[in-house]
Amino acid sequence: MKKFRYSMQSLLVIKQKLEEQAKAAYGAAKLRFNEEEERLLAMEQQREAYLEQKRQVMSARLDVPQLNRLQMAVETMDDRIVRQKQNVRKAELAMERAEEALAVSVMERKPQEKLRENAFEAYIQELNAEEQKEMDERTSFQYGRSDTEEA
Numbered sequence: 001m002k003k004f005r006y007s008m009q010s011l012l013v014i015k016q017k018l019e020e021q022a023k024a025a026y027g028a029a030k031l032r033f034n035e036e037e038e039r040l041l042a043m044e045q046q047r048e049a050y051l052e053q054k055r056q057v058m059s060a061r062l063d064v065p066q067l068n069r070l071q072m073a074v075e076t077m078d079d080r081i082v083r084q085k086q087n088v089r090k091a092e093l094a095m096e097r098a099e100e101a102l103a104v105s106v107m108e109r110k111p112q113e114k115l116r117e118n119a120f121e122a123y124i125q126e127l128n129a130e131e132q133k134e135m136d137e138r139t140s141f142q143y144g145r146s147d148t149e150e151a
Helices: 009-060 062-150
Strands: none
Touching: 009 062
């Protein structure tokens, strides 16, 4: 009996490789998104630290140059936070696009795998039918031989 060979195996392999690439791209996009969010969180924490320092300076003694520096630091952090929020949004959109591409890759691969499974099942049925035919031929040959010996 011939060995099972799926005629569209190369297409299935390509679909599987594309899916793996999409998974890798999604993983990278998700990692970048998480890193951007962590940067944003660090910036917001730094801003809060500047505000706390500013409150302490205001409550202790009036140090105008120090207050001006802290106010500038808070304003700078506000600007950086706005830009970082934009970076987070860009990373989130890239992650969503990568997720959609992954979903498409999975949807394209699954029918190919189903076709391969169906082809394999047909192969197994054909193999079983051939084995049954061989067994029937052996049985009929043995039965026919024992009839001729008795006569």
